[in-house]
Amino acid sequence: MTGQTAKIAALCECGSAAVRQVNQFIDHGELWWDAEFTCDSCGTYLCEHAGPGAAPDDVRVALLAAHGPARLRLVEPVSSLVPALKVLREVSVVSLSQVRELVEKLSHDGVVGTLSEIELLKTRLRLRGVPVDIDR
Known part of the structure; x- marks a missing residue:
């Protein structure tokens, strides 16, 4: 846990x-x-x-x-960011345009949050085939 x-x-x-x-x-x-x-x-x-x-x-x-914050980033390019969009939409209480911004951050600087928040995102993204990892 x-x-x-x-x-x-x-x-x-x-x-x-x-x-x-x-x-x-x-x-x-x-x-x-x-x-x-x-x-x-x-x-x-x-x-x-x-x-x-x-x-x-x-x-x-x-x-x-x-x-301190944990940062989640893509570890390699992906052909489609649709799975990432779906996951972030499921776990975030934000608008679709804000989810698009989060996916953009995931592709560049990374998405930042508490370790638990980022671990949950990592697990769900990996289940959808999105290659991500956490920087501390």
């Missing part, structure tokens, strides 16, 4: 410093994320979220800051 964790400083309702741990991972072919809140001073522990789907921006930002 590919996953990453980041810890974010937070403030508890009791006024003490607390920790928010965020995670993103792939489970059974789906992108999942969760967030937990812990305060050692008052003993508060909360599971803020656990489930499938794209992580919110604050979670992504924390993961990217802690681990």
Whole structure:
């Protein structure tokens, strides 16, 4: 299972410093994320979220800051980018024109995201015969 964790400083309702741990991972072919809140001073522990789907921006930002981005690129030219278009359309909540831009990036500078996001794309693209690999 590919996953990453980041810890974010937070403030508890009791006024003490607390920790928010965020995670993103792939489970059974789906992108999942969760967030937990812990305060050692008052003993508060909360599971803020656990489930499938794209992580919110604050979670992504924390993961990217802690681990850096992963970049997915084509490793060799392909005769057709239609399979890549289909995969990116399936996994992205973006317009068709934005998917075309992502495929263009895949062919040149690469598509950037968290390691879990990029691993999921890599797996799905390879299943459709698109030769891609990850740069770190």
